[in-house]
Structures are given as structure tokens and as C-alpha cells.
Amino acid sequence: MGKLQETTIQQAVEAFQHFRRVADDFEVTRVRAIATSAMREASNGYILTDRIQQTAKIEIEVISGDEEARLIHRAVSDAIKLNGKRAVLIDIGGGSVEVTLSENGNIVSTESYNMGTVRLLKKLDGHKESGLSFFNNPNRPFALLVREYAEAARKRIDLEIGKEKIDLCIGTGGNVEELGKLRQKLLKQSSSEVLRMSELQELIERINDLSVKDRIRKLKLRPDRADVILPAAIVLQLIAHETGVKQIQIPNVGLKDGLLAEIADELARGPQLPRxxxxxxxxxxxxxxxxxxxxxxxxxxxxxxxxxxxxxxxxxxxxxxxxxxxxxxxxxxxxxxxxxxxxxxxxxxxxxxxxxxxxxxxxxxxxxxxxxxxxxxxxxxxxxxxxxxxxxxxxxxxxxxxxxxxxxxxxxxxxxxxxxxxxxxxxxxxxxxxxxxxxxxxxxxxxxxxxxxxxxxxxxxxxxx
Structure with a gap:
């Protein structure tokens, strides 16, 4: 609906009050709280940040998609050697997808796209055709709908990446990490930190054949993961295909890791100038x-x-x-x-x-x-x-x-x-x-x-x- 409900605000405030008690018990001296896509778009997000500031004494920083991508890039660069490489980083969240182009360890561009997994699920399931939900219409399978919806973004991504060879394609986010685990579980592979394009296609087909209930029961997925794993896999495949690589690396790091690394730097050397x-x-x-x-x-x-x-x-x-x-x-x-x-x-x-x-x-x-x-x-x-x-x-x-x-x-x-x-x-x-x-x-x-x-x-x- 574009705004945070009062019950959601109250629950968030209570959570932050708990965070404050834990931080005080451990005598924490440095706290940093950041918010991303949902808070960028919520029309009343300022009410939540103010209440948390007043009750828990924690200031929430609503960061841009570019800053989100920068922090994720920071975490990835600690996990994977990016120097001397041209890499594309794909971070798939609930509200947005960040696509970052990195050359020799520096970000040269980043774009945020409104095709996060929860957003796609709500948008495509919220439409009706001939009285049928898209999910139940055999003529319009959900996988096809996601591809159609994301097509405009694909063209922009292709333009941004350009014609030069991409050395690395790196995926981050909870859904991408879950796909790495499904590679081990369903395809009997030893590692969850790499995913070949052919394997991603096979996973999409297998997941698409299962209902949400079967994904929970057979694949042991959490309920809040089982419904969004398919759009996440399709979006990852669509973007990775544009890079021309044969596999996606999954370093199992994300926004929180970049944030922790930055806080550690500040504590060690004091606040730093922008790089x-x-x-x-x-x-x-x-x-x-x-x-x-x-x-x-x-x-x-x-x-x-x-x-x-x-x-x-x-x-x-x-x-x-x-x-x-x-x-x-x-x-x-x-x-x-x-x-x-x-x-x-x-x-x-x-x-x-x-x-x-x-x-x-x-x-x-x-x-x-x-x-x-x-x-x-x-x-x-x-x-x-x-x-x-x-x-x-x-x-x-x-x-x-x-x-x-x-x-x-x-x-x-x-x-x-x-x-x-x-x-x-x-x-x-x-x-x-x-x-x-x-x-x-x-x-x-x-x-x-x-x-x-x-x-x-x-x-x-x-x-x-």
C-alpha cells in the first residue's frame, strides 16, 4: 500500500528497544542501523525512524540503492579478488535488485531495479486475467511472466555492461545463497559457492514444477523463502545471461558484512575520507x-x-x-x-x-x-x-x-x-x-x-x- 502499518511500526520499535537492551548489556560503544528499499519508498518511513530514535536512541540511516551496492561491493571484495578483473555483482533483495559493474576493484556503475522478489510476487499475483490469478492460468506460467516483466530492465542492463568481456559474475542475497544450497541438495554437487548457468536452468525447472507447499515440504525451504525463490532464480538467470559468463560465484556475504567491515575500519583508523x-x-x-x-x-x-x-x-x-x-x-x-x-x-x-x-x-x-x-x-x-x-x-x-x-x-x-x-x-x-x-x-x-x-x-x- 506504500506505507507502513501501525502494527508493523510498533513491532519494529519493540525490536529496536530489545536491540538497545542487548547492546547496553554488552557495553557496545558503536551502533549503526541502516534501512534499504522498503524504507526508501514508505511514505511514512520518517515516523518509524523518529519513534525508534526517541525510544531506543538508535538512529536509522535510510541509504540509497547506490550506497547499498557500495557496501555489498565492499563485502564481496574482501571475499573474492576483484583487482585486475571486470566483474558484475547481482544483489537480489525483496524490493529491489542492484546490478553493479566493477573494474579493477572499483565500482564504475550501479543501477537499482524495482524487481525484487517480494515486489515481483505481489505485482504479478495481484493482477487478474479472465478471472484467474496468473499463478493458476496455464496459458501464462509465472516463470514466463517474470521474464516478460523484467525484459525492459534486461535491455538497460545489457547497455550498462557493454561489450567488454566480463571475468566474474557474483550473486548475493538470501535467495541466491539458497540456490547455492539447492545446488548441493538437488544436483548433488559438493560446493554451494558456485552455480553454473546450466545448473541454474535445471533448478528453475525443478522449482517451477513444485507448488509452494511442496517446496516447503520437499526442499525444506522456509515459508517466506519458498514463494520468492522462483522469481529470484529467474531474475538471476536473466541478468547473468547478459554477462556472457558460464557460472555465478556465490561468496555468501552481503550488506551486513560490508557494514561490519566499514565499522571495523572506522574503529581502527578513525572516520575515513570517501575512497x-x-x-x-x-x-x-x-x-x-x-x-x-x-x-x-x-x-x-x-x-x-x-x-x-x-x-x-x-x-x-x-x-x-x-x-x-x-x-x-x-x-x-x-x-x-x-x-x-x-x-x-x-x-x-x-x-x-x-x-x-x-x-x-x-x-x-x-x-x-x-x-x-x-x-x-x-x-x-x-x-x-x-x-x-x-x-x-x-x-x-x-x-x-x-x-x-x-x-x-x-x-x-x-x-x-x-x-x-x-x-x-x-x-x-x-x-x-x-x-x-x-x-x-x-x-x-x-x-x-x-x-x-x-x-x-x-x-x-x-x-x-
């Missing part, structure tokens, strides 16, 4: 998707990083903000894909619609606002996107925009004449000295046009030399 290689890889892929000028964008990112390092005395920001500035600089022009006119606004829309793997929602909001204000008017509270940011983040955006505008101005011609920049403090002013080839007259003109925000936000005079 630079992962974020950069994701941003570069997004830039390529929208046809960015890679040479210009990389130079602007490099110059922005230099300006950041040379002006720490003024902005007093840290390495997290430096990375956000570089990513904003890398993607500042992607709005040209829609239209050169107002490309700053178009770039903002693109960043709001596409996730960058490795950044949380707050960090991505900052990057989107950097793209929005890299030119023309400075950030303003008349803009709802900027106004919705917390005051501290508004200040971060404004400071970083001042640096991004200067960096972009140094390559206003997109000819990469400027090679390096030196921003230094003099007695009564700051001096920005640019080095490169040619007379750099156009670049100096661009900088003079764009220095006003720097002077206003930092309260200093800036001279261009």
Missing part, C-alpha cells in the same frame, strides 16, 4: 556519459586542488572538502550535454539525478551546488537548492565556488595554456600568479572577471599576475 579512487572513477564515468571535455575538466580539477592547498589560511577546510572541490571541478561543464545555455543549471539537474559512488547524500548535494554556481551569479538563498543546505554547508559551497571560478577562468579558452598557479599572501593583498605558454591575456581577462566572489567571501584583495 578517492572510487569517487574519481565514478565521476569520470559520469563525465564520459555526458560527453565532457576531459582535458579541460581534468586541468580545472588540478588547478582547483592547487588553489585549495595554497589558500588554507583563508578557507580553513579539510581534505574532504578538497575532494568535493576537485569532483565539482571535474564535472562543472557536464550541463553542456543538455544545452550550452544555462549549462550550470543543467549540470545541477544531472548531479541530482545521478549518484557518485563513494559520496553520501550530503557530499553529493555540495558537489551539485558547486556545479550550479561555478559561473554567473554567486550562491543565493533565493535558490531553493542552495537554501535547503544546512548553513555550514552553504558556507562550504560558497568558499569552494570562489576557488572553482578561478580555476575555471584559468582555462576559459579550453586550450590548456595555463600549466600551474601560485596563490601567495603579500602585505596587504593576495597575488595569483599563472604560469603557462603564450601571453595568457585571455586567461588573465577570465580571472579578473571571476575574482569578485573570492574577494567578497575571504575579505581580501586579489591581484592577477
Amino acid at each position: 578517492r579512487e572510487q569517487v574519481w572513477s565514478s565521476a569520470t564515468r559520469l563525465g564520459n556519459k555526458y560527453g565532457f571535455d576531459a582535458e579541460h575538466s581534468n586541468l580545472v580539477a588540478k588547478l582547483a586542488g592547487q588553489l585549495f592547498d595554497q589558500s588554507k589560511e583563508l578557507h580553513r577546510l579539510d581534505e574532504e572538502e578538497r575532494l568535493l572541490l576537485e569532483i565539482g571541478a571535474l564535472l562543472h561543464d557536464i550541463g553542456h550535454f543538455i544545452n550550452t545555455l544555462d549549462h550550470d543549471k543543467h549540470g545541477y539537474y544531472i548531479l541530482k539525478a545521478n549518484s557518485l559512488i563513494g559520496l553520501n547524500v550530503r557530499q553529493q548535494e555540495i558537489v551539485a551546488n558547486l556545479v550550479r554556481y561555478h559561473r554567473k551569479f554567486p550562491p543565493t538563498l533565493e535558490d531553493t537548492g542552495f537554501k535547503s543546505l544546512p548553513p555550514a554547508d552553504r558556507l562550504i559551497v560558497t568558499k569552494l565556488c570562489a576557488l572553482l571560478r578561478l580555476a575555471d577562468g584559468m582555462d576559459i579558452s579550453h586550450t590548456q595554456h595555463v600549466r600551474s598557479v601560485a596563490l601567495t599572501k603579500k602585505k596587504k593583498r593576495w597575488e595569483l600568479n599563472i604560469q603557462g605558454r603564450g601571453d595568457l591575456l585571455l586567461e588573465r581577462w577570465g580571472l579578473n572577471k571571476r575574482r569578485s566572489l573570492f574577494q567578497e567571501i575571504f575579505g581580501v584583495e586579489l591581484e592577477i599576475t
Whole structure:
């Protein structure tokens, strides 16, 4: 129905109160609770998270499908060597399916599809044809219906994976792990950690021939697994087929394992910056998707990083903000894909619609606002996107925009004449000295046009030399 029922909310609150008592008994110092597909979509999910916060003092973090995929990828990378490999990860849940493309241990793309097992079961069983349920209509077998429903997603998946060879196909989720066990039980194989495509087809046929009651009785499946195991197997087969592999690896790890690994890292080394290689890889892929000028964008990112390092005395920001500035600089022009006119606004829309793997929602909001204000008017509270940011983040955006505008101005011609920049403090002013080839007259003109925000936000005079 799209919302959580009151009885469900009460049961969840009671469960979390129990979790809190157990955690207190064991003197737990670090608790992290995350929610996925159902809570992303429930119209009243905020009521549940608030009640749990008030009664159990546990804050629930509703994560995106991309963040869910990242944590699962983290768990898989600890179990299977992904370096030097091109891999596709398929995580099948109740509400959604996450398909992640990984190259050399980094996520390059992830997509979430609304064809989780419970969702498929409810959607396809909820329709009627000629007064008959799809399950009971011999002319429309359930396996065929699942394939038809998932066909549109298959085409998108095929486009995302591309033509390059896939080295590994990896399946995660409770249903996938159960299929591995059924491989042992029904096909008399020794391992549950690999599933050949031919074996998956045989399992689908065997499961399809059994009623839900027979699956419980003969296969010893839990009732809440027996009904969803068939759509899970079909979806897994459909996606794995697109990868061109002959077998699926089942590492028996999932979201909780990635979460535990991340918490362990934080406890051992303290909170970490977003993984630079992962974020950069994701941003570069997004830039390529929208046809960015890679040479210009990389130079602007490099110059922005230099300006950041040379002006720490003024902005007093840290390495997290430096990375956000570089990513904003890398993607500042992607709005040209829609239209050169107002490309700053178009770039903002693109960043709001596409996730960058490795950044949380707050960090991505900052990057989107950097793209929005890299030119023309400075950030303003008349803009709802900027106004919705917390005051501290508004200040971060404004400071970083001042640096991004200067960096972009140094390559206003997109000819990469400027090679390096030196921003230094003099007695009564700051001096920005640019080095490169040619007379750099156009670049100096661009900088003079764009220095006003720097002077206003930092309260200093800036001279261009």
C-alpha cells in the first residue's frame, strides 16, 4: 500500500528497544542501523525512524540503492579478488535488485531495479486475467511472466555492461545463497559457492514444477523463502545471461558484512575520507556519459586542488572538502550535454539525478551546488537548492565556488595554456600568479572577471599576475 502499518511500526520499535537492551548489556560503544528499499519508498518511513530514535536512541540511516551496492561491493571484495578483473555483482533483495559493474576493484556503475522478489510476487499475483490469478492460468506460467516483466530492465542492463568481456559474475542475497544450497541438495554437487548457468536452468525447472507447499515440504525451504525463490532464480538467470559468463560465484556475504567491515575500519583508523579512487572513477564515468571535455575538466580539477592547498589560511577546510572541490571541478561543464545555455543549471539537474559512488547524500548535494554556481551569479538563498543546505554547508559551497571560478577562468579558452598557479599572501593583498605558454591575456581577462566572489567571501584583495 506504500506505507507502513501501525502494527508493523510498533513491532519494529519493540525490536529496536530489545536491540538497545542487548547492546547496553554488552557495553557496545558503536551502533549503526541502516534501512534499504522498503524504507526508501514508505511514505511514512520518517515516523518509524523518529519513534525508534526517541525510544531506543538508535538512529536509522535510510541509504540509497547506490550506497547499498557500495557496501555489498565492499563485502564481496574482501571475499573474492576483484583487482585486475571486470566483474558484475547481482544483489537480489525483496524490493529491489542492484546490478553493479566493477573494474579493477572499483565500482564504475550501479543501477537499482524495482524487481525484487517480494515486489515481483505481489505485482504479478495481484493482477487478474479472465478471472484467474496468473499463478493458476496455464496459458501464462509465472516463470514466463517474470521474464516478460523484467525484459525492459534486461535491455538497460545489457547497455550498462557493454561489450567488454566480463571475468566474474557474483550473486548475493538470501535467495541466491539458497540456490547455492539447492545446488548441493538437488544436483548433488559438493560446493554451494558456485552455480553454473546450466545448473541454474535445471533448478528453475525443478522449482517451477513444485507448488509452494511442496517446496516447503520437499526442499525444506522456509515459508517466506519458498514463494520468492522462483522469481529470484529467474531474475538471476536473466541478468547473468547478459554477462556472457558460464557460472555465478556465490561468496555468501552481503550488506551486513560490508557494514561490519566499514565499522571495523572506522574503529581502527578513525572516520575515513570517501575512497578517492572510487569517487574519481565514478565521476569520470559520469563525465564520459555526458560527453565532457576531459582535458579541460581534468586541468580545472588540478588547478582547483592547487588553489585549495595554497589558500588554507583563508578557507580553513579539510581534505574532504578538497575532494568535493576537485569532483565539482571535474564535472562543472557536464550541463553542456543538455544545452550550452544555462549549462550550470543543467549540470545541477544531472548531479541530482545521478549518484557518485563513494559520496553520501550530503557530499553529493555540495558537489551539485558547486556545479550550479561555478559561473554567473554567486550562491543565493533565493535558490531553493542552495537554501535547503544546512548553513555550514552553504558556507562550504560558497568558499569552494570562489576557488572553482578561478580555476575555471584559468582555462576559459579550453586550450590548456595555463600549466600551474601560485596563490601567495603579500602585505596587504593576495597575488595569483599563472604560469603557462603564450601571453595568457585571455586567461588573465577570465580571472579578473571571476575574482569578485573570492574577494567578497575571504575579505581580501586579489591581484592577477
